[in-house]
Amino acid sequence: MGNHNHTHTHNFSEQFVFSGKLKTWSLIAIVVGVLSIAFGFLTDHAERTYANLLLMAYYFTCVCATGLFFIALQYVAQAGWATGLLRIPQAMSRVLPIASVILFVVCAAGLMTHNLYHHWNGDGLTDPSSANYDKIIAGKAVYLNVPFFLARLAIFLGAYSFFAYLFAKYAQREAEQGGLVFYDKSIKWSAVFLIIFGFTTPIWAFDTIMSLEAHWFSTMFGWYNFAAMWVSGLCVITLIVILLKKGGYLSWINENHLHDLGKFIFAFSIFWTYVWFAQFLLIYYANMPEETVYFYKRWEPEYLPWFWVNIVINFVAPILILMARGSKRQTNTLMFVCIMLLCGHWLDYYMMIMPGTVEAHRGFGIIEIGIAIGFAGLFAFLTLNQLSKRSMVPTNHPFLEESLHHQI
Structure with missing residues (x-):
């Protein structure tokens, strides 16, 4: 494993500039989040x-x-x-x-x-x-x-x-x-x-x-959470790559890199479903009251539609859309899937947390949407701010040349 001389790295010394509309919108999103939190506390929720x-x-x-x-x-x-x-x-x-x-x-x-x-x-x-x-x-x-x-x-x-x-x-x-x-x-x-x-x-x-x-407890719950975390993180990485490319950055990233990210998202969406379904099936089949109570809560009228939407968004959609090779190499298709899965895994966490936590004043509205927007803005602001502090090229990394010529 040699340390290559990166002969044309000087063409790639790109510095991301975090300013203008991007910065303004992320700050507006944070303000929306803060106001939503205040609204929640002030309205006795x-x-x-x-x-x-x-x-x-x-x-x-x-x-x-x-x-x-x-x-x-x-x-x-x-x-x-x-x-x-x-x-x-x-x-x-x-x-x-x-x-x-x-x-x-x-x-x-x-x-x-x-x-x-x-x-x-x-x-x-x-x-x-x-x-x-x-x-x-x-x-x-x-x-x-x-x-x-x-x-x-x-x-x-x-x-x-x-x-x-x-x-x-x-x-x-x-x-x-x-x-x-x-x-x-x-x-x-x-x-x-x-x-x-x-x-x-x-x-x-x-x-x-x-x-x-x-x-209630499930020994599979940790891996179910890990799968959700990993898919969400991959979607965020992919989304940032696509948006930066659309903004004229990352000229060295091509459809082959996106294809690999798409394959990861596709594969781990299946893994997430495997763990979700295994946990559900074992509890359903065993039919023990202390276990089934978890899903009984999630089959109450206000949660049952979301229970099925969760599976459709996080499993059926990525399978149908990302199965073909071409769809993993098209930026707009991949971007759509990433946004959809990020919303889908928000819903997944919503279904994990809400039925057991919120006993009075259940609902869906300003508090849910506003706080989600606020945290999305905070994440965008902090991450893009960190990204702007260094060149976007990992200079002197021994595998940089291999990445620049990546092809599948």
């Missing part, structure tokens, strides 16, 4: 507002963590195809510490106000002398208690943020100094990160989302 804040804070953090996972995966696999677009997941990963703080604050505030996690954090649930005593929750209290819950969340998010900082530092040093020293370090630490991430991601999903309904 605190529980629903907290649930939406958790949904979007978790989604935001998952997408940023996927940027980090994407980078680590490329290093460990020593893959060359994605080198030309690495700056995008790197920018996403550098936003991870901010996303982590927001998620931690939302979870902590939700615990303190009893608007989230009240299934295991209510008064007297673990006290045998209390009228509210719950034997199942008391049995889980060693694990599900506020200090240990927040400590786990802080450790997981802190560890991910540390690796985000580390990889960003190595990428910067590699661009400045060249050679293989920092590339080799990136491979080594990526392997460490992937092991940690693989073991902690399911626990993170169990804590943050599954414990909202603490009586």
Whole structure:
């Protein structure tokens, strides 16, 4: 593995400029989000507002963590195809510490106000002398208690943020100094990160989302969440690549790179469906009341249509649209699928969180849409701001030439 001399890299020293309409619209979206949160609290919908804040804070953090996972995966696999677009997941990963703080604050505030996690954090649930005593929750209290819950969340998010900082530092040093020293370090630490991430991601999903309904549990829930996270992150990366290309950037990225991203999205949409269906089928077939209650809630009239729409958007649509080779190489088709799947996985998280959290004042409207727009604006603002700080070419990366000539 040699370190090639990038003879024509000087033609690609593109610097993304984050200004004008893009910056204005992302700031307007943030303001819409803040006003929606205020509207939720002022109209006595605190529980629903907290649930939406958790949904979007978790989604935001998952997408940023996927940027980090994407980078680590490329290093460990020593893959060359994605080198030309690495700056995008790197920018996403550098936003991870901010996303982590927001998620931690939302979870902590939700615990303190009893608007989230009240299934295991209510008064007297673990006290045998209390009228509210719950034997199942008391049995889980060693694990599900506020200090240990927040400590786990802080450790997981802190560890991910540390690796985000580390990889960003190595990428910067590699661009400045060249050679293989920092590339080799990136491979080594990526392997460490992937092991940690693989073991902690399911626990993170169990804590943050599954414990909202603490009586119920599924051992497949962690991988179901991971699949949703990975597909969403791939869609965000692909969408940013397409929009940058439409804006006249990333001239070295061609339809072959998009084809590979499209294949990933196609494949992991099937994997998401496999895990979703396996979890659903096992619970449905076993027909145990303590298990089926989870899906019974999601078959109530206000959720049942969304239950089926979730499957159509996240499985049927990508299968039908992305099956053909040509559709993965057409920017507008791929962009449509990415936007649709990002909305689809928002709905997926909505179906995971809302039925077990919002008991009064259920509904769908300004709070849901506004908070989603706000977080989308915040993500766009922070990520594009990070992207504008460095050249979009991973200079001195040993596989840059391979990426520039990528063809399938």
